[in-house]
Amino acid sequence: MRWHKIYGLSLRHIYLIRNSFPRILDLIYWPSVQVFLWGFISEFFTVSSSYYNNTVGVILTAAILYDFLFRSSISYNMMFLEEIWSRNFTNLFIAPIKISEIIAALTMTAIFRTLIGLVPAVLVAIPLFGVSIFKLGIPLIFLLIALYIFGITLGLLVTAGLLRFGPSFENIAWASLFFLAPLGCIYYPIEILPNALQIIAKGLPLVHIFEEMRNILINQTVNISEIIKSILISIIYFILGVVVFYVSYYGAKKKGTLINIGE
Amino acid sequence: MNIKVQNLTKKFNNYLAVNNINFTLEKSKTLGLLGPNGCGKTTSIGMMLGLITPSSGVVLIDNQNVDSTNRNDLLSRMNFASPYIELPKKLTVRQNLEVYGRLYGVKDLKNRITEISEDLNLNNFLNKNTGELSSGQKNRVSLAKSLINKPDILFLDEPTASLDPDIGDFVREYIETYKSKNKITILLASHNMKEVERLCDTIIMMKEGQIVDRGTCKDIISRHGRDNLEDTFLKIARSKNEMA
Numbered sequence: 470m471r472w473h474k475i476y477g478l479s480l481r482h483i484y485l486i487r488n489s490f491p492r493i494l495d496l497i498y499w500p501s502v503q504v505f506l507w508g509f510i511s512e513f514f515t516v517s518s519s520y521y522n523n524t525v526g527v528i529l530t531a532a533i534l535y536d537f538l539f540r541s542s543i544s545y546n547m548m549f550l551e552e553i554w555s556r557n558f559t560n561l562f563i564a565p566i567k568i569s570e571i572i573a574a575l576t577m578t579a580i581f582r583t584l585i586g587l588v589p590a591v592l593v594a595i596p597l598f599g600v601s602i603f604k605l606g607i608p609l610i611f612l613l614i615a616l617y618i619f620g621i622t623l624g625l626l627v628t629a630g631l632l633r634f635g636p637s638f639e640n641i642a643w644a645s646l647f648f649l650a651p652l653g654c655i656y657y658p659i660e661i662l663p664n665a666l667q668i669i670a671k672g673l674p675l676v677h678i679f680e681e682m683r684n685i686l687i688n689q690t691v692n693i694s695e696i697i698k699s700i701l702i703s704i705i706y707f708i709l710g711v712v713v714f715y716v717s718y719y720g721a722k723k724k725g726t727l728i729n730i731g732e
Numbered sequence: 733m734n735i736k737v738q739n740l741t742k743k744f745n746n747y748l749a750v751n752n753i754n755f756t757l758e759k760s761k762t763l764g765l766l767g768p769n770g771c772g773k774t775t776s777i778g779m780m781l782g783l784i785t786p787s788s789g790v791v792l793i794d795n796q797n798v799d800s801t802n803r804n805d806l807l808s809r810m811n812f813a814s815p816y817i818e819l820p821k822k823l824t825v826r827q828n829l830e831v832y833g834r835l836y837g838v839k840d841l842k843n844r845i846t847e848i849s850e851d852l853n854l855n856n857f858l859n860k861n862t863g864e865l866s867s868g869q870k871n872r873v874s875l876a877k878s879l880i881n882k883p884d885i886l887f888l889d890e891p892t893a894s895l896d897p898d899i900g901d902f903v904r905e906y907i908e909t910y911k912s913k914n915k916i917t918i919l920l921a922s923h924n925m926k927e928v929e930r931l932c933d934t935i936i937m938m939k940e941g942q943i944v945d946r947g948t949c950k951d952i953i954s955r956h957g958r959d960n961l962e963d964t965f966l967k968i969a970r971s972k973n974e975m976a
Contacts, residue, residue, distance in 0.1 A: 471837070473834055473837060474834065474835055474837065476834065477830075477831055477832075477833075477834025477835045478831070478835065480827075480830070480831055480834065481820060481823065481827075481831045484823050484824075484827045484831070485820065485822050485823060488822055488823065488824070488827075488861070489822060551820070552820075555818060555819070555820045555821055555822075556816075556817055556818040557817070557818060557819060557820050558817070559783065559812070559814075559817040560812075560817055560818075560819065560832070560877070562783055563781045563782075563783060563807060563810070563811070563812050564807065564832065564835040564836060565803075565804040565805070565806075565807035565808035565835070565836060565837070566804070566835055567804060719785070722782075722783065722784060722785045723784075723785045724744070725742070725744060725749075725775065725778060725783075725784045727778075727783045727784070728774065728775075728778040728783045728784060729774075
């Protein structure tokens with residue numbers, strides 16, 4: 470992989486954000502709205518629920534972490550959709566870039582887009598609701614890594630669909646994360662799910678991430694094996710995502726969609 | 733660099749888009765690819781650029797298969813311009829040239845951008861968003877992008893489509909001068925017969941996925957008993973298939 474090419478491709482998206490104030494505003498707006506919404510719900514549950522008794526901000530922390538996942542996935546999809554909308558697809562695929570370099574550039578730039586939106590929201594939550602995700606301590610870094618890997622994996626799978634089936638796959642891009650949210654046990658413990666769904670849910674990294682988040686905030690203990698499990702599962706999905714992306718790319722070349730995808 | 737197209741065929745489900753075409757484009761020569769809409773020109777160019785996998789046959793660039801592991805090395809010495817593909821509209825012209833310069837690994841990029849901007853008169857709108865430009869300006873920016881890496885092979889798909897005669901002439905003049913100065917190999921797909929006559933050394937006529945005639949403009953015109961390439965094109969396009 471050549472870094473100057475990865476940087477070049479990232480630069481295209483950085484310029485796009487930098488040139489457009491509405492885009493920056495849009496990136497910041499939704500995570501901040503989430504913080505306000507879940508902040509008030511969180512306050513209500515803190516005083517009204519025995520499960521959350523004396524544990525301020527579990528729900529808000531979950532909301533922020535979920536938003537991190539959501540933003541990283543959507544950022545990935547958005548960058549790919551931008552190429553389709555601007556009809557720049559052919560230019561991109563005739564440039565001497567490897568697929569691995571495209572994946573690397575999108576992965577790196579997605580974190581940039583995600584943080585633009587999330588950092589203000591995280592900072593707003595501290596004075597407004599007295600909730601800081603930094604209370605999770607060092608494990609927060611690893612939980613974010615697991616979330617990010619899984620987020621970009623979802624992005625990768627959706628972009629693979631866009632590559633193979635064209636812009637008609639766009640709706641799936643927006644809906645992709647909502648498919649998994651109920652099984653992710655973001656706001657509730659896994660025991661709430663029926664037994665059969667619990668088995669499926671354990672195959673997702675989300676359950677391990679959010680269970681561990683609650684464990685740290687409520688029980689004040691850290692279960693390292695859960696964190697490792699969440700990262701490993703995310704990596705497995707990521708590898709699968711890369712394979713699917715390559716298969717879609719070769720499928721698109723066979724089908725001829727790379728040359729007219731924006732039309 | 734030269735291009736050899738050998739027994740190239742592309743079938744999309746039951747539709748035969750390109751049917752067993754063969755030709756060679758010698759180094760520093762310009763070949764015109766002509767034919768009515770839907771005759772397989774874009775699909776052929778797509779296969780030559782490695783964007784479409786052929787059903788059978790090969791495209792050899794300097795004797796290397798364009799679909800080989802060397803694809804990126806080959807692509808770094810090629811480029812493509814077409815009015816049907818665009819550059820990101822929200823990026824300025826300079827930013828687009830910078831991004832593509834980096835993707836093509838252009839050395840001394842700043843100077844290259846200055847040089848090509850002067851050559852193609854882009855300086856007045858270099859810092860303007862690409863989406864805000866007129867079609868003539870966009871067309872020149874697209875040409876600048878396609879020359880940013882000083883390619884050895886340039887693919888041009890209707891480079892002067894939708895341009896007014898003045899700008900169209902400027903672009904043709906520029907391509908002509910650039911070609912003679914840089915000894916570049918060009919494959920030009922166009923519906924503008926005067927442009928083809930002016931720029932191409934040889935031409936290939938395609939119809940329904942097949943090559944139906946080939947040669948110099950003069951040869952083809954006289955072979956079909958017409959006065960100009962436009963009439964010859966019409967005769968071939970409206971006749972039943974004749975294999976070259």
